[in-house]
Amino acid sequence: MSVTKKDLQYVANLARLQLDDSETESLLNDMNKILGYIETLNELDTSDVEPLEHVLELTAETFRKDEALPSLDHDEALKNAPDADSDYFRVPRVIE
Numbered sequence: 001m002s003v004t005k006k007d008l009q010y011v012a013n014l015a016r017l018q019l020d021d022s023e024t025e026s027l028l029n030d031m032n033k034i035l036g037y038i039e040t041l042n043e044l045d046t047s048d049v050e051p052l053e054h055v056l057e058l059t060a061e062t063f064r065k066d067e068a069l070p071s072l073d074h075d076e077a078l079k080n081a082p083d084a085d086s087d088y089f090r091v092p093r094v095i096e
Helices: 005-013 023-040 073-079
Strands: none
Touching: 005 023
16 A cells, blocks of 8 residues: 555645645655555564553552642732733633
8 A cells, every 4th residue: 555646635635734846755755654664564463462551561650649739829820921910811812
């Protein structure tokens, strides 16, 4: 299986990407290399390999302790705001 220029343009359109000719050729080459590698992996016998949920064994010690810490002071938080009113962060209007 290989990716054609038409396939790449279709996927780029779905992703809202505008590619010039050099980018198209580069991505086409990269995608075909990736698919070639996957074909190589498909040749391996994995019938005796159990599926994994995660490549590392996760234990309770893997995660940090869930400890309550003091929250940031209101005035201290507003100091970091690019624009603030007396009590609130000001943000640009998103919905008109």
